[in-house]
Amino acid sequence: MPPQAINFHDKLQLISEHWSPKIIARMNDTHLKLVKIQGEFVWHSHPETDEVFVVLDGSMTIEFRDGVVTLNNGEMVVVPKGVEHRPVAAEECSVLLIEPTGTVNTGDAGGDMTAPPDAWV
């Protein structure tokens, strides 16, 4: 059997919880994850890795200590390794995350918003 196509919309329909990334695919040691976000996340950084945000539906901002990046549908950003950031979305926003396997959503901050890094959908 050939590999299977993955439809972002279909996968997103299976996700209701906010701030809880779900893995949809693995490429080598990289996970592709879908997450729905709304509200304000915690300030954190990932000391070990860069992280990619791709907005699939809606819009979000990522606050940095030196400015704010706005991402609309069809836009992406690379958050560099070790750089503090805080994702925020006024309304629900669907995001594709690309990051190494094992990356935890809250990075070095921990806390109540920490989600398991190994949940598939």
Add this chain to the structure above:
Amino acid sequence: MPPQAINFHDKLQLISEHWSPKIIARMNDTHLKLVKIQGEFVWHSHPETDEVFVVLDGSMTIEFRDGVVTLNNGEMVVVPKGVEHRPVAAEECSVLLIEPTGTVNTGDAGGDMTAPPDAWV
């Protein structure tokens, strides 16, 4: 300055040549590339790595020795390391590729359709 947002549509407007992937971002040792495709590519594999195709606009198929995968806008697939495949698009299709730095489009096949693996847009 915070990192910059990258808009897929804006970047795609800078690309006219088919089958010539252009890097738009780097996450650790992974490149994100945009490519416009039309027609039939060459059968090839990447002995060293998996490869992700995400269709941003249009539709394409990827032929495998044991079947065909169709990808429409908003769909993706992971081509496993070492698996022979041939991308095909009847009409122009815009694709986001995710693969390690240095990955050559024609993999082990080489030939006239080989593009430089280090061109940015």
